[in-house]
Amino acid sequence: MADKATAPIAKKKKTEITQHSYMRIDDYAWLKDDNWQQVIQTPEVLSKDIRKYLEAENAYLEECLSDTKPLQEILFNELRGRIKEDDSTVPEKDSDYFYYDRYEENQQYPIYCRYHKDFPDQEEILLNTNLAANNYKYFDIGDAGHSPNHKYFAYSADTKGSEFYTLYIIELATGKLLKDEISNIQSVFVWANDSRTLFYTTLDDNHRPDKVFRHILGEEISNDKIVYQEQDPGFFVSLDITESNNYILISAHDHVTSEIYTIDAHHPKQAAQCFSKRQTGVEYEVSERNGIFYIVTNKDGAEDYKIMQAYIKQSEQSHWQDAFTPPKGTLLRGIYVFKDFLIRSERINGLPRIVVVAFENDKFGKEHSIEFNEEAYELNIMGGYEFDTHMLRFSYTSMTTPTQIFDYEMSTRERKLMKQQEVPSGHQVDEYTTRRLFATAADDESIPISLLYKNTTALDGSAPMLLYAYGSYGSTMPASFSTNRFSLVDRGFIYAIAHVRGGMEKGYAWYKDGKLENKTNTFSDYISCAKYLITENYTCKGQIAAHGGSAGGMLVGAVLNMQPELFHAAIADVPFVDVLNTMSDANLPLTPPEWPEWGNPIKNESDYLNISQYSPYENITQQDYPHILVTAGLTDPRVTYWEPTKWVAKLRSLKTDNNTLVLKMNMGAGHAGASGRFDYLKEIALMYAFLLKVFDMTC
Secondary structure, eight states: OOOSSOOOOOOOOOEEEEETTEEEEETTGGGSOTTHHHHHHOGGGSOHHHHHHHHHHHHHHHHHTGGGHHHHHHHHHHHHHTSOTTOBOOOEEETTEEEEEEOOTTOSSOEEEEEETTEEEEEEEEEEHHHHTTTOSOOEEEEEEEOTTSSEEEEEEESSSSSOEEEEEEETTTTEEOSOOEEEEEEEEEEOTTSSEEEEEEEOTTSOEEEEEEEETTSOGGGOEEEEEOOOTTOEEEEEEOTTSSEEEEEEEOSSOEEEEEEETTSTTSOOEEEEOOOTTOOEEEEEETTEEEEEEOGGGOTTOEEEEEETTBOSGGGOEEEEOOOTTEEEEEEEEOSSEEEEEEEETTEEEEEEEEEETTEEEEEEEEOOOSSSOEEEEOOOSOSSOSEEEEEEEOSSSOOEEEEEETTTTEEEEEEEOOOTTOOOGGGEEEEEEEEEOTTSOEEEEEEEEETTSOOSSOSOEEEEOOOOTTOOOOOOOOGGGHHHHTTTOEEEEEOOBTBOTTOHHHHHTTSGGGTHHHHHHHHHHHHHHHHTTSSOTTOEEEEEETHHHHHHHHHHHHOGGGEEEEEEESOOOOHHHHHTOTTSTTHHHHHHHHOOTTTOHHHHHHHHHHOTTTTOOSSOOOEEEEEEETTOSSSOTHHHHHHHHHHHHHOOSOOOEEEEEETTOOTTOOOSHHHHHHHHHHHHHHHHHHTTOOO
16 A cells, blocks of 8 residues: 655665674664663753654654544544543552552543551542643653551652653652652662661663662662662662562572572661572572572573572572472463462463462462463462462453452452453453464474454454564463454454464473574564464465564564565564664663573674574565554663664665555653553554554445
8 A cells, every 4th residue: 555645765874884704784873863871861862863854754654644543533432432441459458558549530640549447438549640740741650659657658750751760759647748759760669667768779871770779768869878789781680579578689680590689678777688699590589488488490400490498598509499390381480478378370381370389387288270261361460468368369361351350268269359350332252252273383383372353253364363472581472351452353353462482381491492593483483373374264365464562573573574475564563673783782771681582792603693684674675565563762761762763764765565664753752652541542543543544444
C-alpha cells in the first residue's frame, strides 16, 4: 500500500568503523547525539538537526495514518470500554491496616489508600498520583510503600521516561512531604525496621545502578552513607528485603553471575556482609526463615535451578547444603517463604504450577500443587506484607480468561476468589478458543505456541495473524489475558505467541540455546512457528503481522531480513536493532551488563562475527519488506532513540517496495511509552489502526 505523503530521507554521513580488522560503514551514526547522556535527562538539549529529522518522521507518520483518525478513535473507545475505570486492588493486610490502590473514573493514575481493621469504611488516602502528576506530560511511579510503623509513605517518581527517579516521603499524620527528597536514584527503595532508615540505589554517569546509600529521616542528603559500591561496570545493583523482613538484600548481578550482601534490617547501621562471593556462572537468590537461608541457585550444574540451605554465619557456597532438586523437565522459577510454608513456583513444558510445602521442624514436609486445566494459562504468586500467615494470594489467567485473584488457605487448601477482572463492555469466555500447539524447529526441537481466536474465525488459512515473540534474557512470555487483543481478534485476527528459544518456557537449556553463539535459534524458531501455522491453515503466507518489543523488536528486524515474504506487516516497539554498534560502545547504559547475553564484540572476534551475522541494522539488503511501524522514545535509556531511528533511515534507503514504513518517536517518554493508562491506550489504538489499514480491514 503506497502513501501519497513524502517520506523524510535522512542525510548520509559516512562513518568508517574498524574492529578486528573488519571495516564497516555507518551512514547514520550522526543520529546519535554526542550529548546523549544529557538528552536522556533533558530532551530539550537534543541537537537541532536530529530534532528536525525526528519531527519530520512524526509528521510523516501522522500524514500516512491521517485517514485512520476515526478508526483510532473507535479503537480507543473500544480499548477504554474494556477497562473498569473505578477499579481497585484487593486490600493487603499488614498488622492493623489494609493497603490497596484504586483508580477513579476518568483518572489516569492510581490512588494509594489504606484503612484500619477496626474502621473499614474510613479510607485514608496516602497518595493521589493524579495530583502529583498534574504538571507533567509523563509521570511514572517506580516504587511505593509504607514504613513498618505505618507513619510514613515513600514513593519514587520519574517525570521524563528516562528512569531517573526522585524519592519523596510523606508524613501520614500531617500529609506533608518531608524535606528528605533524593534525586537521580533507581526506582526501588527499602525501609529498615526502625522506620527511620531507607536504603536506595543511585545511577552513575552512564545510567548504571552502582551505589547503595543509607538515609536517615531528617538528616541532610549529603550526609547519606554509601553502604555498597560496585566496581565492575558489567554488574547492576538492586535492592530487596527477605519475606521475613529480617534482612535487607543488596544484589550485584549480570545475566549469569550474582553476589548478595545482607544488612540486618533491625540494625540498619551495621555494615553490609557478603553472603557468598561471586563465582562466574553461578546465580543465586536468598530467602530467610528462623535463621536458615533458602537459596535458589544453579550451583553444581543445576541448570533448571535447585534449593539449597545455609546459615548466615556459614553462608559461603562451600557450606551450602542441597534441600530440593526438581525432577528433569521442571524449571524452578523461584520460591516464596512464609513462617510455616515454602512456596515453589515451577514450570513444566511451558505451563506453570504452584507447589505448597509445609515446614516440619525446619525440614520440608508434605507438599501439594495448585494447577488448572486449560491448555495454556499463567499463575503468579502475589506475595504480601505478612510473614506469619497461612494465606497465600495468587493470580490465575489465560488468553481467554480474565485475571482472577485467589486467597488460598495453605493448611486447609481452601481457595477463595477475591477478585475477578471485569470487562465493562462485556466478554464471553466461551466465544473464544485458546490452544497450545507445538511447531518443529529446524533442529527438530518442539516450540510451544499459544493461540487465541474467536470461534467464528475460519480456520482455512484465510485469517490474518499477529505473531508475537520475545526470546531473550530467559524471559517467559505468559499466556495471559489482555483486553487489548480483542480489538484485533474480534475483527478476525488470530493472535499467537511463539515461545521461542532465548526464553525459559522449557527450562534453562531453552534460554541457553537462544543466546550468544546460539542466538540465531531465536529467529529460526520464530520462522518455523510462522511456517507451521501456515501449514496448519491458521493463516497463510503474506498474512502474518510480526510483533515484538525491545529485544523482541530485534527478533522482528532479524526475521524481516531473513524471510520478509512471510509477513504482510510488522510492528517493532522500541526495537533493539543496532546490536553490533551498541555492544561495541562500553559507555552505553546496558552494554557491559549485556555482554553475557549477546557477547563482547570489542574483545572477542568470534562474538563480533556472530553478532554481525544477525544484527538487523547491518543486515538490511535491497529487497522488498512488509509494511512496518516502529515506535521509540527519546528519553529511553534501554534502547536509545537512535537505534530505531537509524534502522528506519537505512531501511528506507535500501528497501525496494512501496510499502508503508513509519516511525513514531515519543518525544516525551522512554522505553515503556506513555505513562497514563488512557494515553497508553491511544498508542495501542494507533498500532492497531496501522495494522487494520495495511491489511485493508478498516471497514
